Amino acid sequence: MATARTDDHDISARLEFMGLDASSRAHLTKLKPIIAGAIDEALDAFYQKARSNPATSRHFSGDDHVASAKRRQSTHWNVIAEGDFGDSYARAVRAIGNTHARLGLEPRWYIGGYALIVEKLINAIVAEQWPRFSIGGGGNPAMAASMSSLMKAVLLDVDLAISTYLEAIDKERQRLDREVSETRERQDSAMRSISAALSALAQGDLRVRIDDTLAPEFEQIRQDFNATAGALESAIANVSGAAVGIGGSCDEIGQASDDLSRRTEQQAASLEQTAAAVEELTASVRRASEGAHIAAQKVIAARKEAENSGTIMQDAVRAMSGIEKSSREISQIIGVIDEIAFQTNLLALNAGVEAARAGDAGRGFAVVAQEVRGLAQRSAEAAKEIKGLIQTSSSQVDDGVKLIDETGKVAERIVRQVVEIDTLVAEMAASTKEQSTGLSEINTAVSLMDQATQQNAAMVEQTTAAVHSLRTEAAELVRSIAGFSISTTGPASGAKAGRAPARSAPPRTVPASAVRGATALKVAADADGWEEF
Secondary structure, eight states, X not given: OOOOOOTTOTTHHHHHHHTOOHHHHHHHXXXXXXXXXXXXXXXXXXXXXXXXXXXHHTTOOSHHHHHHHHHHHHHHHHHHHHTOOSHHHHHHHHHHHHHHHHHTOOHHHHHHHHHHHHHHHHHHHHHHHHHHHXXXXXXXXXXXXXXXXXXXXXXXXXXXXXXXXXXXXXXXXXXXXXHHHHHHHHHHHHHHHHHHHHHHHHTTBTTEEOOSOOOHHXXXXXXXXXXXXXXXXXXXXXXXXXXXXXXXXXXXXXXXHHHHHHHHHHHHHHHHHHHHHHHHHHHHHXXXXXXXXXXXXXXXXXHHHHHHHHHHXXXXXXXXXXXXXXXXXXXXXXXXXHHHHHHHHHHHHHHHHHHHHHGGGGHHHXXXXXXXXXXXXXXXXXXXXXXXXXXXXXXXXXXXXXXXXXXXXXXXXXXXXXXXXXXXXXXXXHHHHHHHHHHHHXXXXXXXXXXXXXXHHHHHHHHHHHHHHHHHHHHHHHHHHTTSBOBTTBSOOOEXXXXXXXXXXXXXXXXXXXXXXXXXOOOOOOTTOGGGO
């Protein structure tokens, strides 16, 4: 079925076809009080449903937005209830359809919203008129006429809004089709020019340029191609001249590489001999350093022993001094014992005299006195002998003290000499160690130089081989470059690329705009304010 036009206000044909004549509009007008009383509740139910659905709630920014949309809906239903389907009504419905198309609201939400609203209105009409018509009898046809008029008005409103929605989608699709066709033609033309230029370039003609006027979106490609072709032509020309120069220089580099290779081999042989000699010298100095280190350790041990012997001598001197002192003290004690024996002997004599005087009564005491006297004499003799021995021992201890003192002095001189020897040997060991370290470093450096020289020799051989290979490749490069066509005076002079058919890019499938309808969903800045629907 063809889409009905609303821009020519073709309302009368619809009204006539639907049977929405003056009589039907009169029945509709009679429902105005009922519609006015029920529309607020119906709109509240609709907007509550719309705000709970994610697909429709996103079109409302808040309570104020909903309130404004509700007022405009109420006004629109008041116009429907009056049955005034003139130009202002048509403009309002077209605004609704265009807004829905622009917002991308699907018609199912618009139709669903009308279903919710009409449900409430029908319930209100039935509740209002059914009891009255039932009591009077024969009133059902009037209520049916009223219901019929309301449904026709609602369907007219839906028809006009969706027709406008479909017209807007069709216009947008036609516009996109025109754009796709124009874009495809521009692409085909550009691709033909580019294909012809690439074909010439593939055949080695570096003078080719794209001079055709292409679509704006291909202008950058044209400039890039011309710049690339010019740069490539200039590069090939430069490479051609450079290849000839490289071929001439390869001979000189080859001769120099051969000479350098021989000198490097000689230098490597000399360094190898030097490295061997330094290695032997390093080993010899290392052995000397090790011997000096061992000698230093021996001298240190001898020094410690000498110092210990000196300490022992000092301890011996102190011990002999103690012995001498003890001998003197023993002599003094022996003297005391001798004196005691002498006194005991005198007492024994006195006791014997007194016993003789006593006669027989003192005879036992005289025997005891005689024994005591004998003991005193023997004690005196023993003390005398011990005193003699002690005097002899003291004389020997004095001699030993003198000898030990002399020995201690000799040991001190030996320690001083050992310390001097230790210092000299330590200096010799340190010097030898430094020489060994220095020679080791020299040996390492010579080894590194030898390795570097060996590597240089290998690199020189590789360089020589590479030069010979480069000479061959340069000749091959000259032959390859000869297959390109370049300008004799420089880069390409801008020869126009011929046209050739090229495969056009597949047309981009542009989906129909996602504009779809719904009932009173979003407010925008349209002058007529119908975006709120």
